[in-house]
Every structure is written in C-alpha cells, then in structure tokens.
Amino acid sequence: MKIAVVGVWHLGEVVSAGLAELGHTILAIDENKKVIANLKKGTPPLLEKGVANCMAKHMRKGSISFSTDFAQVKNCDAIFLTYDTPVDENDRSNLAGLLKSTIALAPYIKSSALFVVMSQVPVGTTKKLLESIQKHNPEFTGEAVYTPENLQLGKAMECFLRPERIVVGAETEIAFLKFDRIIARVKCPRIKMNIASAEITKHALNSFLATSLAFIYNISDVCEMAGGDVTDVAMALRLDSRIGQTAYLDSSLGFSGGTLMRDLRTLSAFAKKNKKRLDVIDGVLRTNINRRKMLVERLRTLLGMPLSKAVISILGVTYKPGTSTLRRSLALELMAMLRKEKAQIRAFDPKADAREVHKETGQQLSKNAVEAARGCHALLLVTAWPEFADLPLQRMREAMLPPYLFFDTRNFFKSREREIREAGLLYRGIGR
Numbered sequence: 001m002k003i004a005v006v007g008v009w010h011l012g013e014v015v016s017a018g019l020a021e022l023g024h025t026i027l028a029i030d031e032n033k034k035v036i037a038n039l040k041k042g043t044p045p046l047l048e049k050g051v052a053n054c055m056a057k058h059m060r061k062g063s064i065s066f067s068t069d070f071a072q073v074k075n076c077d078a079i080f081l082t083y084d085t086p087v088d089e090n091d092r093s094n095l096a097g098l099l100k101s102t103i104a105l106a107p108y109i110k111s112s113a114l115f116v117v118m119s120q121v122p123v124g125t126t127k128k129l130l131e132s133i134q135k136h137n138p139e140f141t142g143e144a145v146y147t148p149e150n151l152q153l154g155k156a157m158e159c160f161l162r163p164e165r166i167v168v169g170a171e172t173e174i175a176f177l178k179f180d181r182i183i184a185r186v187k188c189p190r191i192k193m194n195i196a197s198a199e200i201t202k203h204a205l206n207s208f209l210a211t212s213l214a215f216i217y218n219i220s221d222v223c224e225m226a227g228g229d230v231t232d233v234a235m236a237l238r239l240d241s242r243i244g245q246t247a248y249l250d251s252s253l254g255f256s257g258g259t260l261m262r263d264l265r266t267l268s269a270f271a272k273k274n275k276k277r278l279d280v281i282d283g284v285l286r287t288n289i290n291r292r293k294m295l296v297e298r299l300r301t302l303l304g305m306p307l308s309k310a311v312i313s314i315l316g317v318t319y320k321p322g323t324s325t326l327r328r329s330l331a332l333e334l335m336a337m338l339r340k341e342k343a344q345i346r347a348f349d350p351k352a353d354a355r356e357v358h359k360e361t362g363q364q365l366s367k368n369a370v371e372a373a374r375g376c377h378a379l380l381l382v383t384a385w386p387e388f389a390d391l392p393l394q395r396m397r398e399a400m401l402p403p404y405l406f407f408d409t410r411n412f413f414k415s416r417e418r419e420i421r422e423a424g425l426l427y428r429g430i431g432r
Contacts, residue, residue, distance in 0.1 A: 003019055005080045010045070010153070030066075070101075083097060084119070091265045115143070146169040169197060206264070213250070310344070311378075314346070314380050334380070335363065352365065379405065393419065
C-alpha cells in the first residue's frame with residue numbers, strides 16, 4: 001500500500017521507517033525544507049535507535065521517499081498524520097499547525113483514502129480534523145482512525161513493530177478493516193473502540209503513569225521524614241503482581257517532557273468545561289508542580305551557602321536517556337530555576353547537541369564530566385545516561401570545591417554510594 005506520513009519529527013520518522021518495514025511504500029512529507037533535505041541525506045531529525053539504518057535500507061529499495069509537497073499525497077491510499085504536537089509553557093497542546101496542515105492537505109487527499117491520526121491530540125480533535133477535510137474536499141468519502149502512539153524514546157522502533165497492544169479508534173467496521181490491513185504484519189492484540197474512547201485512552205494512560213509518579217513522590221517524602229529508603233519501598237511494590245516490575249515508581253524532582261502534564265491538563269480542562277471536578281488528576285498536577293520547588297531549598301541546605309555564590313554542574317540535559325531531544329527537559333527547567341537564584345551553571349551530556357543547548361538556554365556544554373565538575377560546589381545528576389556509570393569520580397572530586405556535593409536526583413548511583421563517598425564526595429539521593 002502507498003502511504004503518506006505527514007509531519008516528520010520523532011513520531012513521523014519512526015512511523016515512516018516502521019511502515020516501510022511492514023512492507024508499504026512510504027512518502028514522508030514535512031513543510032520543513034531542512035528536515036527533508038537531511039532525511040534525503042540519510043539523517044533523521046532526532047536520534048532514535050534503529051531509525052537511520054532502517055530508512056537507509058528502504059531508501060536503497062526505493063520504498064521510502066521524502067517531499068515538502070502536500071500535493072504528492074494524491075496517489076496515496078492512506079494518510080498518517082504524525083506531527084509531534086507542540087506543548088506551550090502551560091502544558092497545553094497547540095493545534096494551530098496541525099489544523100493548518102490538514103487544511104493544506106485536504107484538496108489533494110484521494111476520496112477513498114484512510115485518514116489516520118497518530119499525533120497526540122485532545123479528545124474531540126480527530127473529529128474536527130475530519131470535518132475540516134470534508135469541508136475543503138467535498139469529494140472525500142474515506143474513513144478516519146485515531147490510534148494513539150505509545151512510543152518510548154530510545155526504543156521507539158521496537159515499540160512500533162512489536163507493541164504489547166494497538167488501540168484503534170474508528171466509527172465503522174470498514175475503517176477497522178482498512179487499518180488492520182496496514183498493520184497486518186504486527187502480531188499483537190487489537191483493541192477496537194470509537195474515536196473518542198481512543199483519544200481518552202491516551203490521556204488516561206499518561207495520567208495513570210503521572211499518578212504513579214506523584215504517589216511515589218509522596219512516599220519518598222515520608223521515607224525522608226522517617227529514615228526510610230524509597231528505592232527499597234519501590235522494589236517491594238514492584239514485586240507485587242498487582243503493580244509490576246515496570247511500574248512508574250522512580251522518585252525524582254518531578255516528571256517532565258510536557259507529555260504527562262499535557263494529558264493531565266487536557267482532562268482537567270475538559271472536566272472544568274463541563275463543570276466537573278477531577279480531584280485525583282488535579283492533585284497529581286499540584287504534586288508535580290510543587291515537586292520542582294524542593295530543589296532550591298534542598299540545595300541551600302546541602303551547600304550551606306546562598307545559591308548566588310554557588311557553582312552547580314548539571315549532568316544530563318536531554319529529556320531522558322537514549323534520545324537527544326531537549327523538548328521540555330527537566331534539566332532545562334531546573335537550570336532556569338537555578339539561574340533565577342543567580343547560581344552559576346555548568347552542564348554536560350553525552351548525546352545532546354551543544355548548538356541546540358546553547359540556542360535553548362545560552363548555556364555552553366562542557367566537553368566531558370571532569371570539565372563540567374571543575375570549580376563546582378555541586379554535581380546535580382538529572383538525566384541518568386548509562387554512560388554516567390563510568391564517571392571518573394576521583395578526578396571529578398579533585399576538580400571540585402567544598403562541600404563536594406553529588407546530588408543524585410534519580411537515585412541512579414544507589415549501588416555505588418559507598419564508592420562515591422570514598423572518593424570524597426558528599427552523596428545525597430531522593431527519598432533516602
């Protein structure tokens with residue numbers, strides 16, 4: 001089947017490569033000329049394991065091509081809308097670009113094509129997009145599907161090709177059948193529901209994960225007050241079959257990225273619009289917002305000095321390990337908070353693009369961890385890259401200034417706590 005994938009950033013690059021791997025002929029379209037030019041050279045817009053190699057293979061086969069011309073969708077049997085929906089500073093989805101692109105696409109969409117939305121959108125959006133297509137292309141008689149992406153950064157290709165399940169939202173059996181033909185080679189359960197239910201499923205999943213995190217943050221605070229260890233408590237919870245090994249029970253300074261907060265705010269705003277309260281959802285929102293505020297006071301206490309006199313090094317600035325994206329990174333939010341306190345900032349990340357970091361924050365990245373530690377009073381581990389497991393602790397300690405604080409906001413180094421202390425660093429974790 002010939003399929004157009006419209007919007008080629010993280011979601012779009014994975015879907016393009018994944019659908020090509022499933023045997024389809026893919027036309028990946030994006031208005032950004034630089035993105036398309038790089039893709040034609042074999043460079044995807046975002047670092048993601050397996051994507052570049054998969055694209056290169058299918059470019060050689062001729063089963064994937066790239067364009068900035070929306071008119072090229074006229075010969076496609078299905079259109080996948082895969083824009084990474086922007087989130088503003090208040091964690092609200094900005095749908096302006098999505099709506100604009102849909103209007104631009106509409107006149108060229110084949111009347112019988114299947115319109116598939118994978119972009120993360122508020123409930124009710126797919127219906128609006130379909131109505132927009134019908135308005136600007138009265139001949140369109142095709143079907144619409146909403147299927148929420150469930151890609152995890154760093155292993156997105158695996159998630160796409162070997163998912164635990166696929167949620168399919170559609171209004172007719174014809175739409176279900178058309179979509180099922182596209183993903184026929186994917187072996188997993190299909191969960192069928194209407195479009196609104198599928199949109200809500202994405203909100204509900206992220207909100208459930210966010211609730212788990214807010215819960216463990218509360219338990220973390222109790223552990224600190226009582227002399228407990230939140231990592232031990234979390235391990236015991238994960239061994240309960242009703243919870244599970246992969247449960248979101250990692251204590252930290254809060255969750256970021258915009259995705260979880262966006263879905264919490266979407267549900268909260270939808271309820272308020274309908275004059276309802278969502279006490280659990282609203283409580284999770286407040287918990288995460290307040291979580292950030294503990295950093296400044298904690299650092300003041302541990303350093304024993306005003307932050308305006310402190311030099312603090314951030315280890316890990318990307319959104320999470322395994323990706324180069326900075327979008328709504330917790331580290332960047334923490335940097336902004338520390339700058340308000342007039343602290344001097346250093347930073348190091350093994351994979352982040354130094355030019356992008358400087359553009360976003362004005363911050364120069366250090367070349368390595370030792371350089372980042374030089375002249376610092378505190379090291380703040382924020383993104384737990386596997387590469388940090390081999391940090392040269394002794395050399396970093398020698399480069400630092402008292403009190404030689406190593407603040408592990410992910411409890412990443414719990415098993416090496418003794419080694420860190422023996423290197424002369426003042427080690428502190430979260431909830432311990």
